[in-house]
Amino acid sequence: xxxxxxxxxxxxxxxxxxxxxxxxxxxxLAPESPERAVCxxxxxxxxxxxxxxxxxxxxxxxxxxxxxxxxxxxxLIIDRSLGTSFITKQPVNHVIGRxxxxxxxxVFGGAILWLTLGLLVGILSALRPRSLLDRAGMxxxxxxxxxxxxxxxxxxxxxxxxxxxxxxxxxxxxxxAPILNPAPGQPGGVVQWAxxxxxxxxxxxxxxxxxxxxxxxxxxxxxLNEDFVRTARAKGAPEGRVMRSHVLRNALLPVVTMLxxxxxxxxxxxxxxxxxYTLPGLGRTAIxxxxxxxxxxxxxxxxxxxxxxxxxxxxVDVLYAWVDPRIRLT
Amino acid sequence: xxxxxxxxxxxxxxxxxxxxRAVEGVxxxxxxxxxxxxxxxxxxxxxxxxxxxxxxxxxxxxxxSGEALWKGKNLLTAKPRALREIRGAEISMxxxxxxxxxxxxxxxxxxxxxxxxxxxxxxxxxxxxxxRELLKAVGIPRADARMxxxxxxxxxGMRQRVMIAMALINDPDLLIADExxxxxxxxxxxxxxxxxKRLQEEFGSAIMMITHDLGVVAEVADDVLVMYAANVVxxxxxxxxxxxxxxxxxxxxxxxxxxxxxxLERLTQIPGQPPxxxxxxxGCRFHPRCPHVMEVCKTTVPPLAPxxxxxxxxxxxxxxxxxxxxxxxxxxxxxMAEAR
Numbered sequence: 258x259x260x261x262x263x264x265x266x267x268x269x270x271x272x273x274x275x276x277x278x279x280x281x282x283x284x285x286l287a288p289e290s291p292e293r294a295v296c297x298x299x300x301x302x303x304x305x306x307x308x309x310x311x312x313x314x315x316x317x318x319x320x321x322x323x324x325x326x327x328x329x330x331x332x333l334i335i336d337r338s339l340g341t342s343f344i345t346k347q348p349v350n351h352v353i354g355r356x357x358x359x360x361x362x363x364v365f366g367g368a369i370l371w372l373t374l375g376l377l378v379g380i381l382s383a384l385r386p387r388s389l390l391d392r393a394g395m396x397x398x399x400x401x402x403x404x405x406x407x408x409x410x411x412x413x414x415x416x417x418x419x420x421x422x423x424x425x426x427x428x429x430x431x432x433x434a435p436i437l438n439p440a441p442g443q444p445g446g447v448v449q450w451a452x453x454x455x456x457x458x459x460x461x462x463x464x465x466x467x468x469x470x471x472x473x474x475x476x477x478x479x480x481l482n483e484d485f486v487r488t489a490r491a492k493g494a495p496e497g498r499v500m501r502s503h504v505l506r507n508a509l510l511p512v513v514t515m516l517x518x519x520x521x522x523x524x525x526x527x528x529x530x531x532x533x534y535t536l537p538g539l540g541r542t543a544i545x546x547x548x549x550x551x552x553x554x555x556x557x558x559x560x561x562x563x564x565x566x567x568x569x570x571x572x573v574d575v576l577y578a579w580v581d582p583r584i585r586l587t
Numbered sequence: 588x589x590x591x592x593x594x595x596x597x598x599x600x601x602x603x604x605x606x607x608r609a610v611e612g613v614x615x616x617x618x619x620x621x622x623x624x625x626x627x628x629x630x631x632x633x634x635x636x637x638x639x640x641x642x643x644x645x646x647x648x649x650x651x652s653g654e655a656l657w658k659g660k661n662l663l664t665a666k667p668r669a670l671r672e673i674r675g676a677e678i679s680m681x682x683x684x685x686x687x688x689x690x691x692x693x694x695x696x697x698x699x700x701x702x703x704x705x706x707x708x709x710x711x712x713x714x715x716x717x718x719r720e721l722l723k724a725v726g727i728p729r730a731d732a733r734m735x736x737x738x739x740x741x742x743x744g745m746r747q748r749v750m751i752a753m754a755l756i757n758d759p760d761l762l763i764a765d766e767x768x769x770x771x772x773x774x775x776x777x778x779x780x781x782x783x784k785r786l787q788e789e790f791g792s793a794i795m796m797i798t799h800d801l802g803v804v805a806e807v808a809d810d811v812l813v814m815y816a817a818n819v820v821x822x823x824x825x826x827x828x829x830x831x832x833x834x835x836x837x838x839x840x841x842x843x844x845x846x847x848x849x850x851l852e853r854l855t856q857i858p859g860q861p862p863x864x865x866x867x868x869x870g871c872r873f874h875p876r877c878p879h880v881m882e883v884c885k886t887t888v889p890p891l892a893p894x895x896x897x898x899x900x901x902x903x904x905x906x907x908x909x910x911x912x913x914x915x916x917x918x919x920x921x922x923m924a925e926a927r
Contacts, residue, residue, distance in 0.1 A: 484687040490643055491682075492702045492753070493675030502701075506692050582737040583691060 258578075261586040265574070269567045276563045277333075277556065278326065284552045285322050292318055294550035295343045329556070339560065340553040342546075349557040352542065357561060359433050360538035362450065363457055363530065364523045371462035371469060372516065378466070379473025380505070386478060394470060401467025410460045410533030417456060424456050432457075432535045461530040465519060469512065476508040483507070510581050514573050521569025525562025588659055589616040590760055590793055591640070591678075596653035598632075598639045607864045609635040611817045612653075612891075615810075617761060622787070622794040624808030624825070626801060626840065628861050632817040633797045634683075637763045639663070641680055642670045676706040679754035683766040685746035689738040695722075695749055696734030702753050721752035724789070725782060744775035751783065755790055762787075763795045768803060780806055801840055805829060813837050816862050816872040819891055822901040831915050833894050833902035835877045838918055871905065879906055879914075 284291075292312040296304035313319055317328050332338050339349035382394040417424045425432070434453045439445025444453070480486065481504055489503045526540025535541070539558050546554035578584045598610040610632040617623050625633045638644050640655045640662060655662045657678065662670060682688045690698060699718035700711060707714070715734070722730035725748040738746055747767060754762055764783065768776035784807060787794055796807055804811055804825065811828045813821040813836065821834040832838055839857035859876040862868050868875055874884040883905050891903040894911075904911070 484682055484684055485690040487643060488682065488688045488750075488753075489690070491641060491674055491680040493671045493673075493705045494701070495671060502693075503690050507690070510692075581692060582694075583739050 258586050262571075262575075265571055269571075272567065273560070273563060274330075276559060277329070280556055280559045281326050281329065282322070284555070285325075287550075289550050290318075291316060291343060291550070291552055294552075333560075339557040342554050343551045344546075344549050344554075345551075349553045352554055353539070353557045353561050356537055356539045356542040356558075357524075358435065359536050360524060360526055360531070360540065362433075362454060363461055363527055363536060363538060364520060366451075366454055366458045367461040367465070367523075367527075368516065368520055370458050371465035372512075374462065374466035375469025375473055378470035380477055382470070382474045383477035383481070391474075394474070398467040398471045401463045402471075404463065406460050406464060406529040407533050409463055410456075410530060413456050413460055414533070425453055433537055457530050457534045457536060460533070461523075461527055469515070472515065473508065473512065476511060477504060480504045480508040510577075513576055513580060517569045517573030517576065518566075521566040521573075524565035524569070526558065589656075590619050590658065591617040591795075592654075592656040593636075593640065594654045594656070596636065596639060596655060597651065598635050598644065599650045600644075601648040601650065602865075605865050606650075608817055608867070609864055610639065613812075613814070613819055615812055615819075615822065617793050617795060619760070620787070620791050620793055621809045622796060622807050624804035624811045625795065625797045625814060626799060626804055626811060627814035628799060630861055630864070631814045632864075633814050634765050636814075637680070637765055637795060637797060641674060641678065641763065642667075643680075672706070675702060675759075676757045677759055678761045678763065679757070679759040680763040680765065681747070681750050681754050681767045684770045685743050685750055686770065688750055689746055691738055694735050694737055695741070699734070699749075699753055699756060702756050706757050717756060718752070721756050722749070724755075724786065725749070725752045727752075744771055744778065747771060747775075747779055748782065751779075751786070755786060755792070758790060759792055761793045761795065763797070765797045766799070767796075768800070769798070776803075783807065801844060813840070816867055817864055818872060818903065819901075820873065820903045822891070823897075823899065827897060827900050830919065831894075831896065831900070831912075832918065833900060833911050833915065834873075834904050835879050835906070835914075836873050838914055839876075841918055841922075871903070879910065881905060 292309040293304045295312040295316070296308035317325055320328075329340070332340060337350075339353065341347065342349055342352060345352070378394040378397060382391040385391055413424075432453060434444040434446070434449040436445065436447055436450045439449075486499060486503050489499045494503075524539075526538060526543055528540035528544065530536070531538040531541040532544065539561065543555060543558040545551075546558065574586065578586045593616070594614050596610055596613045597608070600607045600609060613632070613636055615623060625636065627633050635644070639649075639651055642662065642665075644651070651663055653663070657673060662673070665673075689695070693701075696715065696718055699721065700714040703709065703714035703717050704711070709717075718734060719730050722733065727733055727745060727748055733741075738749075741749065747770075751767075762783075767783070768779050771779060780803060783794065786792075794807070796803065798804060808825045810824050811822070812819055813828075813834065815836050821828065821832070821837050823831075823833075828837070829841075832841060836857070842855045843857060845854055857876055862872055862875070870886045871877070871884040871889050874880045877884065887905070889903045889905045891901050894900045894902050895908045896912075902911075
């Protein structure tokens with residue numbers, strides 16, 4: 258078990274090196290130079306030559322690419338710093354930290370919503386296959402799987418935000434209210450936070466809720482046909498107990514895996530939902546940074562996303578070995 | 588009063604292709620401490636008969652009629668709650684495939700304890716002691732330590748022992764064993780059968796042994812029911828059945844047992860396949876495969892009636908008694924020749 262963990266963590270380090278190297282090289286190959294970006298030269302604007310010379314020196318751009326990568330690694334490992342944004346000149350650690358809070362609020366809230374909805378629809382549908390309830394559930398699944406989050410986001414914004422004016426869609430702070438330390442004159446606190454996130458949560462959760470409902474329904478139906486469920490009934494167990502202790506306990510094992518991996522993946526940025534609700538999360542930060550050729554910020558998002566995927570995969574593996582006795586980590 | 592008395596049991600399933608009549612007019616009784624063997628090919632309705640008695644068929648598409656009197660009370664019309672109290676306590680069941688019959692995510696101990704506590708208001712400690720006692724009785728070494736193991740840590744034969752322990756844990760009056768040895772290898776089969784016989788003496792339970800193996804029947808059964816395509820075709824006590832089989836299907840089953848004669852290249856078989864229960868053949872259901880088929884067999888269903896020689900020996904065949912005696916004698920002769 259411990260050997261397994263150590264090995265996994267070492268591999269995570271190798272993976273991290275690879276991913277950052279690829280990002281670095283891609284930016285190096287791109288037909289745009291960092292010094293022009295730093296001096297506001299993106300998009301056809303003229304950059305001041307003196308500024309560019311200064312930036313070249315300061316960023317170490319006159320060195321070969323492997324030396325620059327070495328500098329980046331040294332800064333990351335020794336100073337634990339992702340550097341400074343080319344454009345806003347803010348420390349990237351802060352940029353990522355702020356954006357991660359937004360994305361995490363969206364993803365974890367959304368996960369609770371989609372899991373609840375998926376379990377409810379999936380289990381009820383499986384208990385009464387072909388019933389009206391089941392058919393209605395499967396229509397929901399079909400819609401959820403087919404509808405794009407951007408489209409759902411626009412529809413929600415139009416009806417709930419614009420027509421009914423129930424929900425905020427474009428508040429001055431770009432659709433997000435932090436729980437702690439809001440900017441002066443801006444909404445903040447748990448209630449405002451949740452109020453601003455209800456529409457994004459729903460939008461984000463619909464696709465996953467549909468996927469989970471479909472998977473849970475299929476798993477429960479399959480498990481209901483298992484021999485050990487018949488054994489439990491033959492023992493005289495009441496239906497509720499059969500369902501809880503024998504059916505669900507087995508049918509929900511794959512949900513653990515899926516949930517962990519989906520959360521890990523989504524933490525790297527829920528690009529569509531964040532864009533449509535102008536939430537300043539990681540996905541939107543990454544999109545903006547790519548547009549303005551802000552290498553350090555993009556690198557920061559990539560590192561955070563990779564890290565979250567690695568960490569959640571590890572959590573899934575350990576959790577799975579704990580809930581399923583047949584799995585041993587070696 | 589008989590322990591279990593089944594009268595004219597019918598079970599059908601509504602499927603997308605139509606109504607499948609899986610059991611049609613089965614009647615039998617099981618006496619206290621006796622063993623009834625039910626023999627037949629796959630899909631002849633033997634398992635469905637048992638699942639119907641236990642009330643374990645899927646409720647949505649099953650149609651049942653007739654009666655199954657358990658100590659005088661009809662199980663088919665019993666309330667779910669009443670049925671639940673009988674299941675696992677008075678009647679328990681062992682299934683064919685021990686590899687899939689135990690819940691993979693719970694320990695053996697937990698599953699045994701659950702079986703006790705579903706029916707008895709005892710502490711977990713007492714239930715655990717009872718579970719340990721049963722595991723010892725079915726011959727699981729280091730029973731105490733193995734209680735905390737999961738099913739995948741046991742071999743197939745050991746899992747079937749665990750299933751037997753679980754079935755016997757509440758001292759049932761009747762144990763229904765649905766092909767308990769089919770999924771096991773031959774040496775393990777013999778061990779399990781011996782174990783069941785020993786435990787039957789110890790616990791005094793009646794057994795319904797469902798099997799397609801006549802060897803198993805000969806070994807354990809007191810009475811035998813031969814089923815073919817949802818019907819009972821022959822019913823007798825075990826000695827009678829093996830000494831004077833009265834139905835061509837039974838002859839076929841006995842003739843197809845493997846023998847040690849070296850000059851036989853292939854096993855004898857009953858030609859053809861069992862009919863679809865969606866559209867069974869008219870008349871006697873065995874007639875398309877029967878070597879003795881007559882015109883009357885194709886139109887008229889032979890009733891299950893006492894044979895001319897023995898009122899307790901029931902059979903459903905149009906053949907005259909002379910032919911039956913001759914064929915039976917021929918079969919016995921062949922078997923004896925091999926024994927010599």
